[in-house]
Each structure stands twice: as C-alpha cells, then as structure tokens.
Amino acid sequence: MSMPAISVESLEKYFPPARSGWRALLQPLARPTERALAGISFSVQPGEAVAIVGSNGAGKSTLLRILATLILPTRGRASIAEYDVERHPSRARYQLGYHTGGDEGFYTRLSVRENLGFFAAMNNMSRAEAQARLALTAERMGIARDLDRQVRTLSTGMTHRVGLARALLHQPTVLLLDEPTRSLDPLAAADFRRLLKDDLVREHGTTLLFASHTLSEVEQIADRVLLLEAGRITAFDSPRRLCAASRAATLEDAITHLASHPARAQSQL
Secondary structure: OOOOOEEEEEEEEOOOOOOOHHHHHHHHHOOOOOOOEEEEEEEEOOOOEEEEEOOOOOOHHHHHHHHOOOOOOOEEEEEEOOEEOOOOHHHHHHHEEEEEOOOOOOOOOOEHHHHHHHHHHHOOOOHHHHHHHHHHHHHHHOOHHHOOOEHHHOOHHHHHHHHHHHHHOOOOOEEEEEOOOOOOOHHHHHHHHHHHHHHHHHHOOOEEEEEOOOHHHHHHHOOEEEEEEOOEEEEEEOHHHHHHHOOOOOHHHHHHHHHHOHHHHHOOO
C-alpha cells in the first residue's frame, strides 16, 4: 500500500489567551480559549478526495492552516507527501496548493498576469513553464480574458477564481481548499466542482482535502467525509456508508444524526 498523501497523528492545537494590550486587561473576565483540535488522527491516500464537515468553530480551518504550514500545532504530527509540516515546511509547501475564500493576498495594483507570474516564481517555476501553466490554468478557471486587468478592478467572484488559479498553478500533488466555491455563481461553482473531481482527482491523481458547508458539493466530490466537532473526529467514512450507519436517506440527515450522537459515531471509527 502506498504511503499516505496526508498523515495526521494525535494533532492538538491550542490558541493561548492574549498576554498584552487591551485583551490582556479583559482576560480575567473571559473564559480561557478552548482547544481547537483535540488529538485527532487520520490519513488521506494519494488521489483521494476528502471533505471536512462540521459546525462553525469545529476546527476545520485550523486543521487546514496547520497542513498548509501557516500555523504550528501545539502537539502531534502532520505531514504532506511524507514531509513533516513542522520540521520540513518548505518541502511540504512545494507539494501543496492552498486556497481560502478569505484574504487573497494579491498585489491589487498589479495585473492578474503579473500576480500569477510572481507566485509562479515563488514556486521556482521557470519563465517558460510559468507562461504555459498560466495560460492553461487561466483558461480552465475562466479568467483568460482578464489576465491584464488590475486585481483591484475585479469582482469578488472573479478575484476568488484568481485565487483558485494561484493554488493550481504549480500542479500540486495535494490541494487544500477552505470553502472552495464560496463567492462563485452557481454555474462557475458547478464548473469548478467538475474540474476538481474529473480533471484534478480522477485524471491527474491530485489528493484533495477540502472544507465545505455545502453537502451537495460534498456528495459530488468526496470519496470520504471527515466529520469534525469541537476539535474531535466523530466520523470518517464514505457518504454512502455514513448514510447506512445512521439509517439516513440523505447525507444531511446522516451528518445531523452523527453530530447529535458523537459517542456512538466515535465507536464506529
């Protein structure tokens, strides 16, 4: 059996309270920050698509940010393509693409082409390789006609597409997405879901780990669903098996049932 593309072992994350500034003055009146991840363990195989599902504050974004080497875990280990994200972050970053629907981090007075060219260079791509990949990725994401526009002139949805293009530009083996179709119109979202499942996962064998609140999207893309609640994994299986285990007709009903019976769900892991 091949080595996992993503491996997480006993991963914990705490966010300590503020030690300075006005937050520190209010700290005695506030509840201590609860842990975001409570010693979770799981693995994702190469070419597998896994969806992280859970309520707000469950730890989904924290998990993705640790895997993307943006924050450090408090305890435990995580690796991307066998590279430990804490010990070998640069090697892990080379294997992955990461995108979130939040702050895009673009240079807004530069064009889309200039921005993507800059991030291609940051990924050690040659000029010729960057131009070829930029043209192909821009066509796939529907931004080919907007490459020479300043980023600040783009709509929110279009800027989101550019962010997705940046994540795909260097053909990562592992793709981490946080709410991947947020801000996209229904047709663009449907096109992107097809791109993820048919092109990246099935054809090119890209490993996909994504967080989503849209269960219809999860059903279309995910081979397995990781249900995360209060920093703990309460279920991890295919949508079909989750429905069968909870005797539910739909994934929505299954998720609702498993979230309301965490002890029973964990006994099945």
